[in-house]
Amino acid sequence: MSAPKERRKADTFEPVRHPIGRRGRIIQRGDETSEMLIKKPSSLRQADVTPRQVYWNRRKFLEGLGVAGAAAVSGRALMRLWSPGVAYAGTKLNTVKSSYTLDEKITPANDVTHYNNFYEFGSDKGDPAKNSQKWVTTPWTVSVEGDVKVPRKYSLDEILQLAPLEERIYRHRCVERWSIVVPWIGYSLSTILRLAQPTEKAKYVAFQSFFDHNQMPDAKYTGLEYPYVEGLRLDEAMHPLTLLCVGMYGETLPNQDGAPVRMVVPWKYGYKSIKSIVKIKLVSSEPPTTWNRQASNEYGFYSNVNPSVDHPRWSQATERRLGEIFMHKTLMFNGYADQVASMYAGMDLKKFH
Amino acid sequence: MRSFLRSSWAKAALFALCLWPFLFLVWRTLRGDLTANPVEFYQHQTGDWTLRFLVFTLSITPFRKIFNLAELVRFRRMLGLFAFFYACLHFLTYLGPDQSFDLAGMWKDVVKRPFITVGFAAFLLLIPLALTSTAGWIRRLGGKRWQTLHRAVYLCAALGVIHYYWLVKSDIRKPVFYGTLVGLLLVWRLWWSRRKAPAVVQTSPLGTS
Numbered sequence: 001m002s003a004p005k006e007r008r009k010a011d012t013f014e015p016v017r018h019p020i021g022r023r024g025r026i027i028q029r030g031d032e033t034s035e036m037l038i039k040k041p042s043s044l045r046q047a048d049v050t051p052r053q054v055y056w057n058r059r060k061f062l063e064g065l066g067v068a069g070a071a072a073v074s075g076r077a078l079m080r081l082w083s084p085g086v087a088y089a090g091t092k093l094n095t096v097k098s099s100y101t102l103d104e105k106i107t108p109a110n111d112v113t114h115y116n117n118f119y120e121f122g123s124d125k126g127d128p129a130k131n132s133q134k135w136v137t138t139p140w141t142v143s144v145e146g147d148v149k150v151p152r153k154y155s156l157d158e159i160l161q162l163a164p165l166e167e168r169i170y171r172h173r174c175v176e177r178w179s180i181v182v183p184w185i186g187y188s189l190s191t192i193l194r195l196a197q198p199t200e201k202a203k204y205v206a207f208q209s210f211f212d213h214n215q216m217p218d219a220k221y222t223g224l225e226y227p228y229v230e231g232l233r234l235d236e237a238m239h240p241l242t243l244l245c246v247g248m249y250g251e252t253l254p255n256q257d258g259a260p261v262r263m264v265v266p267w268k269y270g271y272k273s274i275k276s277i278v279k280i281k282l283v284s285s286e287p288p289t290t291w292n293r294q295a296s297n298e299y300g301f302y303s304n305v306n307p308s309v310d311h312p313r314w315s316q317a318t319e320r321r322l323g324e325i326f327m328h329k330t331l332m333f334n335g336y337a338d339q340v341a342s343m344y345a346g347m348d349l350k351k352f353h
Numbered sequence: 354m355r356s357f358l359r360s361s362w363a364k365a366a367l368f369a370l371c372l373w374p375f376l377f378l379v380w381r382t383l384r385g386d387l388t389a390n391p392v393e394f395y396q397h398q399t400g401d402w403t404l405r406f407l408v409f410t411l412s413i414t415p416f417r418k419i420f421n422l423a424e425l426v427r428f429r430r431m432l433g434l435f436a437f438f439y440a441c442l443h444f445l446t447y448l449g450p451d452q453s454f455d456l457a458g459m460w461k462d463v464v465k466r467p468f469i470t471v472g473f474a475a476f477l478l479l480i481p482l483a484l485t486s487t488a489g490w491i492r493r494l495g496g497k498r499w500q501t502l503h504r505a506v507y508l509c510a511a512l513g514v515i516h517y518y519w520l521v522k523s524d525i526r527k528p529v530f531y532g533t534l535v536g537l538l539l540v541w542r543l544w545w546s547r548r549k550a551p552a553v554v555q556t557s558p559l560g561t562s
Contacts (some may be wrong), residue, residue: 110389111389112389114388114389115388115389115390119523119524123522123523123524125388125389125390126388176522178390178393221524221526222523222524223522223523223524223525224523294522294523295522295523313466313467313468313519313520314466314468314469315462315465315466320390320392320450322389322390323389323390323391325391325392325449325450326450326453327450327451327453
């Protein structure tokens with residue numbers, strides 16, 4: 001198959017029903033329901049993920065989203081030139097309204113992009129913003145595999161097109177007792193999991209971050225094992241709140257916040273929301289998770305935000321919003337108890353912390 | 354060199370240097386340049402400087418002996434008091450923003466959290482040392498007893514290092530660095546006292562000033 005032909009096909013963006021859609025399965029999205037419209041799998045082969053292809057696809061795709069594509073791409077490069085320290089120079093993303101919102105003050109973007117736990121780039125909060133700027137995240141693929149009927153590698157462009165991108169404002173609570181309110185962009189992880197069609201054996205979802213010690217030389221001092229891995233129970237992963245996130249503050253994710261695609265699980269401590277995902281694997285038993293490996297008595301598999309279960313070294317009853325002086329009370333399940341508490345009915349949350 | 358060390362200029366210069374980290378914090382505050390988490394910024398800065406000043410204080414004697422600079426002892430008290438000054442600021446960031454000045458709540462936290470317990474113990478232990486740091490107290494206690502009491506500063510430093518070590522999640526480089534320094538200073542001290550024990554002539558802790 002010749003490259004131009006392939007490219008033209010990708011450029012047309014004709015929505016094609018996915019097999020799942022053909023079988024009449026419905027995917028829920030906010031208040032409305034609609035059939036999932038995505039590209040036909042035949043147009044999404046391995047060949048699509050070559051760098052050049054991705055590059056061209058991206059430009060076209062941005063135009064498709066109503067963005068001045070070329071301008072945005074070169075604009076981003078220009079931004080980097082005149083303000084290399086400012087990482088927050090992402091590409092604008094168009095989003096649809098979401099019912100997931102909060103009546104709380106949104107944390108300034110500059111705080112969320114300069115106060116990060118991304119240990120691959122160093123353990124100081126300011127390290128990721130400094131050390132991640134040269135990291136190249138294109139081309140990017142996410143492999144969805146394991147106990148699924150339809151294992152597949154998705155390019156970033158495909159991920160951006162699987163469902164309408166929603167802006168969701170979530171609370172985000174770090175195990176270190178600080179918290180933020182962030183307008184994330186993405187859609188429920190269940191969208192991509194449904195496409196993969198988990199088999200009966202699948203009970204958990206294991207996630208893996210990108211890792212390259214050449215590009216992340218500071219990682220070796222941080223005392224963690226890499227690549228970073230995380231996991232969720234399947235019902236948690238399928239929960240509509242569980243967000244597959246590709247952007248924040250109206251733009252694509254900056255490197256230090258887990259570009260180009262990450263998880264956001266708002267009722268769990270921040271480290272459950274794994275960054276820069278390269279692999280999503282459906283598995284039959286509880287997968288290992290990075291912080292749990294490091295100190296299992298301190299960081300459990302579940303890691304639900306719970307003000308009554310303290311970290312062995314500090315209380316979790318209170319938290320500090322970034323930028324504020326005094327602490328305020330931490331909410332059960334970080335304020336999402338109504339939506340998620342039922343998943344843990346009857347469980348000893350101290351034991352399964 | 355020696356005459357400079359004996360001059361009052363040297364003391365004034367050192368005082369200004371010791372105040373520098375505090376002025377740095379004031380400057381950053383006035384500029385509003387306090388990172389996304391100002392409280393944590395103050396906490397880490399004041400905690401780091403407390404440990405650094407403890408290490409400086411403990412280094413005086415080895416430097417004095419190794420380089421035969423008896424004059425250095427003039428500066429030990431000031432360095433120790435600055436360690437206490439930064440420890441006070443560090444404690445205030447905990448009592449205020451973390452505990453909302455609630456003493457009962459703070460006490461519960463101190464008793465329950467080992468890393469707070471050791472940090473708080475180190476802070477309490479610094480108080481008698483700061484109070485008895487004057488020439489009057491050396492006279493009142495007698496040189497020998499005073500010195501025994503003030504050896505507790507090693508314990509303060511060790512507790513401070515443990516406090517730091519228990520705080521960090523997985524990157525232990527900084528607490529290990531301070532721990533190594535304090536350990537080396539203690540080892541040197543033991544080695545020196547054993548070597549010199551029979552022949553040593555007890556000098557006044559105030560030195561020659």
